Amino acid sequence: MDTDQLIRTLAADNAHRxxxxxxxxxxxxxxxxxxxxxxxxxxxxxxxxxxxAMRNPFFDMKFAVTLSLAIPAIIVSLHxxxxxxxxxxxxxxxxxxxxxxxxxxxxxxMMAPAMPMSMRLMGKNSRVCLLxxxxxxxxxxxxxxxxxxxxxxxxxxxxxxxxxxLSAGLAATLYASHCTDDSPLFVATWYTLATALVAxxxxxxGSRVLRY
Amino acid sequence: MREREDEWTGLMRSAMAGDDAAYHxxxxxxxxxxxxxARRGLARAGQPxxxxxxxxxxxxxxxxxxxxxxxxxxxxxxxxxxxxxxxxIDALRKRGRRVFVNIDDFTEILPGEAxxxxxxxxxxxxxxxxxxxxxxxxxxxIAVDSSSIKDTAAKFSMSEGAVRxxxxxGLAALTAKLRDH
Numbered sequence: 396m397d398t399d400q401l402i403r404t405l406a407a408d409n410a411h412r413x414x415x416x417x418x419x420x421x422x423x424x425x426x427x428x429x430x431x432x433x434x435x436x437x438x439x440x441x442x443x444x445x446x447x448a449m450r451n452p453f454f455d456m457k458f459a460v461t462l463s464l465a466i467p468a469i470i471v472s473l474h475x476x477x478x479x480x481x482x483x484x485x486x487x488x489x490x491x492x493x494x495x496x497x498x499x500x501x502x503x504x505m506m507a508p509a510m511p512m513s514m515r516l517m518g519k520n521s522r523v524c525l526l527x528x529x530x531x532x533x534x535x536x537x538x539x540x541x542x543x544x545x546x547x548x549x550x551x552x553x554x555x556x557x558x559x560x561l562s563a564g565l566a567a568t569l570y571a572s573h574c575t576d577d578s579p580l581f582v583a584t585w586y587t588l589a590t591a592l593v594a595x596x597x598x599x600x601g602s603r604v605l606r607y
Numbered sequence: 608m609r610e611r612e613d614e615w616t617g618l619m620r621s622a623m624a625g626d627d628a629a630y631h632x633x634x635x636x637x638x639x640x641x642x643x644x645a646r647r648g649l650a651r652a653g654q655p656x657x658x659x660x661x662x663x664x665x666x667x668x669x670x671x672x673x674x675x676x677x678x679x680x681x682x683x684x685x686x687x688x689x690x691x692x693x694x695x696i697d698a699l700r701k702r703g704r705r706v707f708v709n710i711d712d713f714t715e716i717l718p719g720e721a722x723x724x725x726x727x728x729x730x731x732x733x734x735x736x737x738x739x740x741x742x743x744x745x746x747x748x749i750a751v752d753s754s755s756i757k758d759t760a761a762k763f764s765m766s767e768g769a770v771r772x773x774x775x776x777g778l779a780a781l782t783a784k785l786r787d788h
Binding site: 407408 | 751
């Protein structure tokens with residue numbers, strides 16, 4: 396086929412309209428979310444004292460941290476789905492949860508500690524956390540990658556890593572309502588490790604499936 | 608340069624608004640620029656420049672299938688060149704395994720060569736033959752026989768909607784095959 400013929404064929408297909416990447420990503424995440432919620436409901440469930448826990452600012456802080464990871468990561472992933480997009484000027488968005496954690500750790504340090512630091516950091520749920528967040532992330536990560544495939548990211552591994560961050564952020568939001576460890580030190584350690592693992596899986600998968 | 612790029616942006620806006628002729632004009636207008644860039648890239652990598660048309664067609668297909676990622680408020684050229692660059696890098700990487708560097712290719716880059724109006728490429732043609740019958744028929748009818756969608760529908764006793772679907776699916780399948788090839 397010569398190039399003129401190809402151009403004629405492409406022009407004949409001009410009427411075809413694809414949905415926006417944001418719409419496909421939203422839909423894919425909505426399809427994936429019930430699977431993650433199912434994992435949550437089957438193996439974890441909310442902690443028994445959730446009503447009283449809500450009066451603890453460090454419990455609420457966990458949701459602020461996980462959502463401040465998930466929502467900016469969604470925004471950045473959509474930005475990166477455009478071929479000419481650069482990370483420059485957008486990376487700081489992903490530092491939002493880090494900033495929140497620093498503030499929370501500082502806040503906790505100023506209060507009279509109920510437990511020694513090492514106990515707050517190690518908590519009781521570190522192993523569950525490391526397992527549950529990645530497990531609940533996987534359906535969401537698959538959905539996010541499916542949605543972002545509709546875009547045209549110039550750096551597929553980076554876009555995949557951000558997809559990992561957004562799915563880990565959402566999964567961690569679920570997990571936070573189960574976990575009885577509310578210390579920001581615990582969150583900064585174990586949630587971060589779990590998130591990094593999911594981001595690495597996302598980068599690996601993204602480098603394969605997000606090429607266009 | 609600036610004027611040319613503004614013209615492209617205008618054409619792309621019209622194309623996205625449903626003007627098929629503007630889209631055709633735009634693709635014709637960008638092709639020589641893409642071809643020159645592909646040749647330059649191949650030459651710089653020490654690759655035979657006669658493969659440039661495969662890269663040009665690869666870029667055009669990606670432009671077509673990813674045009675919904677273009678923001679109509681943004682200029683068209685940076686978006687186009689980002690796709691072109693990505694595809695060129697991909698193509699050079701793909702050829703990297705059986706690279707044979709010819710020193711002569713580095714010495715001069717195609718002095719004063721006039722870009723041809725159109726050229727044939729082997730990869731799209733080869734992958735075309737692996738498509739399902741229906742998609743291949745429709746693509747061939749529109750590309751090679753220059754039939755309209757309407758005439759193609761009549762020829763294969765299909766509805767125009769079915770021709771459009773086969774056409775789009777065929778182009779998408781072609782692109783996927785080129786990528787994974």
